[in-house]
Amino acid sequence: MSNIHFPVYILMVLLIFAVTIPLQRKPYGRRFQLLMVSILGIAWIMALLELLKVLWDAPYSYTFGSYPAGIGIEFLVDEFSALMTLIVLTLSLLIIIYSLKDLEHEIESSRMYSYYTLVFLLIFSMIGMIFTNDMFNLYVFMEILSITSVAIIAIKKKKDTLMASMKYLMMGAIGSVTVLMGIALIYMVTGQLNMSAINQEISAVWRLYPRNILLAMGFMITGFSIKAAIFPLHNWLPDAHSTAPTPSSALLSGLVVKAYVFSIAKIMYRVVGKNISVDIGIADYLIIFAVLSMMMGSVFALTQRDIKRRLAYSSVSQIGYIFLGLALASEMGFSAALFHVVSHAFMKSALFLSAGSIIYLTGKRDVKNLDGIGYEMPITMTVFSIGVLGMIGIPGTSGFMSKWYLGLAVLDAGHPELLIVLLLSSFLNALYYLPIIVSAFLRERPGKPLEMHRDGIPETMKVSMVLVALGSLVIGLFPHLVMDIIQQAVPTFIGSGMGL
Template identity: 75%
Template sequence: MISYHFPVFILMLLLGFAVVIPLHRKPFGKSFVVKMFSVLGLAFILAFAELLVVIYGEAYSYTFGSYQGGIGIEFLVDEFSALMTLVVITLSILILAYSVKDLEHEIASSKMYSYYTLVFLMLFSIIGMIFTNDIFNLYVFVEALSITSVAIIAIKNKKDTLMASMKYLLMGAIGSVTVLMGFALIYMVTGHLNMSLIFAEINEVWEQYPINILLAMGFILTGFGIKAAIFPLHNWLPDAHSSAPTPSSALLSGLVVKAYVFSIAKMMYRVIGQEITINIGISDYILVFAVLSMVMGSLFALSQTDIKRRLAYSSVAQIGYIFLGLGLGTELGLSAALFHVISHAFMKSALFLSAGSIIYYTGNRNVRKMDGIGYKMPITMAVFTIGVLGMIGIPGTSGFMSKWYLGLAVLDGGHPELLIVILLSSFLNALYYLPVVVSAFLRETPLEMHRSSLPQSMKISMAVVGLGSVVIGFYPSMIMNIIEAAVSTFIGI
């Protein structure tokens, strides 16, 4: 059946277009944009069809070539991987629609084709990480994603972006090495690279090699923790997000970081397994770092006056929420974490795109100088406000449902004290977000506009992303039902 090959079609479509982009010789313009969105549109159709196939059928493994399962390259296509692929492509379409006009004022015109080549390679890597069921190929996709992530920051070619990308590259290299060491230890214990085979083998031998497995997961969680920017391994993120072009910031926070978090979930539940994760104490360590990230990320955000740096530190806190769900070691906790992966992708993309629009239109990045901007940019500030309300956890937004599910999960997991941490983090979110909204709508101060207008493509793109957060907030079950069905492929595979 042709639908069996949809994941590969999506990857080949993205990789093929990335290869073709540098061959363009005409100046960047409308014809290229049409081609780009035609490719993304086809990828969206395939991803949506794949999700329907899995929902109304069942999860399946896809093996490449004539190799038997477990020997060659293998993809595991389940409900959440199909859903996550659709989310990645959907947000990519919206962010890239925003980028067409925004990048004209962010990077040199001669680098436009290079930028989109990097973005398509990035999307290829993210979706590969989502589908792969092999730790070696996971590492290959991780390396490809690391390189492209650094490049879409450095492409701006300014002192601050070059410094930020160098810091990201160095810390990312440390993360990659530690991840590889963890994978090597797992291979030494089990003799397998296939995740399903590792899971079966490790449950037989883990009592003989508890230290090896604990060390392996320590290396893996540290490496992916650097790349996901969990506190205190987050140092690269504020500089990278604040100095990068706005579309890059949205891609990094909304999609790239989530790919690494999803990889952690795979390693904890699909490779090591729920029981071993709890028995060797991994869950307890993760909960500690989750709490630190939720609180410290918010405290650091309070002191930032640059709007993009404030959003960057907020991302550190939000990653803590996802780690909180993962660290509970329960089905409900994992479901809540995966829900927040999608919820935060929409909320933070909306915030970065609206913040980028403010910078584009006014030339101002200082949150203390945004009095009355809501009257000049009502659509932009409406989208920003939706993102803010979601971060705080106001009903009607996806952020509220994330915190609701996480609250239920911590109670179910026997950690009612963590409710206090969730409430404290939400209070801190309100402290550093609400003053921006209040000053934008309740104070009238003449503002100097940097440009005469905001392009329609930028307005429409960020409005749709903000609307997505609201839709998920009012209809969370359409996401949560799929996630709950997919959790069985993580726990008790």
């Protein structure tokens, strides 16, 4: 079996299993759970081998059949796309292991097969968006991701989840239409849908059709920004992420929004090119929205008493960090943005899984009612604390390294004022996160002494949470494991000859 085919094999394994899940005749149980975890494990092994191949050899393009890239489908497999695929499958595997018990308390047993069908289609579409080097196929994968994202919220079948999923669906539809209009405008002036071919053509046509290019960029970035929930296009996210089943929340906040951000990175740097993105002012506008998102997401999080809504608004703020790195239009900024994509995926997954465990065991969602919970659930709150410390940016965590790299990038780009915004945002993160930890470990509930107990949650939930938190710590303590790969991948996006 040749490693060169692994991107296709990964997608085939996920899609075939998703299609066969509804055909299951036996009741949902351990047999299906083991099969599902095994399938994801096989995909994970292929993703790891694919990453090693790219690191040892070189990035490559994969075309389907005998059609050339400009006509047929093309995947571009570089260091970061291989790394991101491995991250997606790693976290998806851990989240699904967590879900095996958690979902029993969240959705009806008759909907289990439907839920996992949707999840596998969701993972399939994310990986497709990561690999594809074709604008139309990017749109197709995006639509699959949008529909499955809405469905894994609505499957809970409660009034609040149905309302949240309807809002998500309407906003997502607006985003999809604007992205499609942008793709049409790009095709109108270049006659190409392949990203590399567009990049070669656009340098010759953008001065002839600057308004078309500007409108196309505006439509596409706005559409993907709606789906990525940048402020002020975020209003669907708090309801969707807070009301969804916990595994859905972890997938949506930890992974799904990153696929849309990664698509923006492709459009800015791989399709249009760095120089054109800067010349037409897109990068400057993104800085404004990044700063607004970093600050306003934190301000809104301060007012939330529901723990999952607080985490959801925190995601709005953290997406701002990634947009800031992309908007700097420099290799350092781009590297910092990609590093935070990986870092935030682990941190936010750890936070949502630990918050879900609290709700699973105690039913408590109000942060004012978590006094002493650190003694009742020490492992869960330790995982939550690791995620919190990362969000604040305490040394030793992946979040600290994200902010360190971003800080260096804004100084290198000549924007010291943005360093103040980074520090202020970190201060706001501390204001809405630290009180939860203080209440959990330092406050005693009336009538209950502070006595340490073992977490009463199932082992599958416990192990998954701990492994996600350990992943965040490993990235924080050994950031070069991720940053070295990212720095190898940056020239794929920001090359001296791209978009000139």
